[in-house]
Amino acid sequence: NAGVIQTPRHKVTGKGQEATLWCEPISGHSAVFWYRQTIVQGLEFLTYFRNQAPIDDSGMPKERFSAQMPNQSHSTLKIQSTQPQDSAVYLCASSLAGRAETLYFGSGTRLTVL
Amino acid sequence: KTQVEQSPQSLVVRQGENCVLQCNYSVTPDNHLRWFKQDTGKGLVSLTVLVHENDKTSNGRYSATLDKDAKHSTLHITATLLDDTATYICVVGALASSSFSKLVFGQGTSLSVVP
Numbered sequence: 001n002a003g004v005i006q007t008p009r010h011k012v013t014g015k016g017q018e019a020t021l022w023c024e025p026i027s028g029h030s031a032v033f034w035y036r037q038t039i040v041q042g043l044e045f046l047t048y049f050r051n052q053a054p055i056d057d058s059g060m061p062k063e064r065f066s067a068q069m070p071n072q073s074h075s076t077l078k079i080q081s082t083q084p085q086d087s088a089v090y091l092c093a094s095s096l097a098g099r100a101e102t103l104y105f106g107s108g109t110r111l112t113v114l
Numbered sequence: 115k116t117q118v119e120q121s122p123q124s125l126v127v128r129q130g131e132n133c134v135l136q137c138n139y140s141v142t143p144d145n146h147l148r149w150f151k152q153d154t155g156k157g158l159v160s161l162t163v164l165v166h167e168n169d170k171t172s173n174g175r176y177s178a179t180l181d182k183d184a185k186h187s188t189l190h191i192t193a194t195l196l197d198d199t200a201t202y203i204c205v206v207g208a209l210a211s212s213s214f215s216k217l218v219f220g221q222g223t224s225l226s227v228v229p
Contacts, residue, residue: 004157006157042219042220042221042222043203043219045216045217091157091158093157093158103148103160104160105150105157105158105159106157107155107156107157108155108156108157110155
């Protein structure tokens with residue numbers, strides 16, 4: 001079991017460009033979460049899928065951010081027209097539905113917007 | 115007001131020493147509290163999960179306690195190793211995954227173990 005896989009590990013974009021981040025959850029996990037981590041804010045919840053359906057996107061900035069889960073093996077987080085304040089580590093996590101102790105995190109994608 | 119407060123913010127100990135990290139919280143519900151270890155540039159690795167009042171858990175050199183009345187948890191690391199250098203993050207929230215979006219993360223304690 002390779003754990004939660006996130007790609008790329010690092011991404012550098014210019015202001016105004018688009019960034020797409022990928023997450024492959026642990027096989028058999030039906031819940032997928034996206035978090036953003038910065039030094040100032042710490043870890044912030046972005047969005048949550050269960051059985052591929054969006055359940056809660058209350059943490060997603062209303063503009064420019066979108067997330068999808070087209071199949072059970074991967075989820076994407078897309079940021080359009082990136083801004084310097086989007087620079088952060090984006091962490092994906094997965095879990096067995098209903099099992100808090102099974103929450104596992106990926107290593108994250110460090111996004112730098114110049 | 116910070117809902118999950120960790121102390122100290124940073125800590126330096128010598129290899130082989132013991133250390134104690136603190137987590138105070140005001141989050142409700144507080145069905146479970148978890149300690150994660152985050153190496154620099156890596157994701158969060160779960161160390162222990164505490165669920166019940168006065169829970170105590172042990173995972174090798176890591177042990178943790180939870181006092182729900184006081185809304186307080188401690189993480190003890192015994193006989194520290196250089197590889198224990200990391201940020202330790204306390205997380206509090208409901209048990210059900212449907213409430214994972216409400217999990218509240220502390221800012222972490224940065225532990226440095228020196229030779």
